[in-house]
Amino acid sequence: MDSSGPLDLRCGRCGATVDGTRHTRTGYVVGYYLLRTGRTEEASVRRRDDEAPITYRRVLEPVDVVSCPRCFDEPEVRRLWLRFGNQP
Ligand SMILES: [Zn+2]
Numbered sequence: 001m002d003s004s005g006p007l008d009l010r011c012g013r014c015g016a017t018v019d020g021t022r023h024t025r026t027g028y029v030v031g032y033y034l035l036r037t038g039r040t041e042e043a044s045v046r047r048r049d050d051e052a053p054i055t056y057r058r059v060l061e062p063v064d065v066v067s068c069p070r071c072f073d074e075p076e077v078r079r080l081w082l083r084f085g086n087q088p
Contacts, residue, residue: 011068013077018068033072035081038063 009018009032018032038061044053071077 009066011071012065013067013071013074016068016070018066030069033067033069033081035065035067036062037065037080037083 009020010016011018011032020031022029022031036059038059040057040059042055043058044055046053065080067077067081072081
């Protein structure tokens with residue numbers, strides 16, 4: 001079993017090893033972007049019987065996608081991010 005070192009994060013697109021975000025005195029440097037995505041299904045909740053149900057997308061199998069800053073600038077990654085990135 002290989003247990004050397006902390007997490008070895010790699011970009012899911014180009015395979016480059018990425019560093020964690022480094023905090024500095026003047027701010028921080030983003031080493032990679034983490035996108036949580038996965039298979040989703042439509043689900044609905046109804047809080048009260050006389051209310052219309054609220055439909056939302058439920059993530060069934062969360063998958064963490066790592067992207068290096070360079071790939072994050074690619075349009076296809078941006079699209080993916082916009083679709084999934086802001087889900088709670
Ligand atoms: Zn990359």
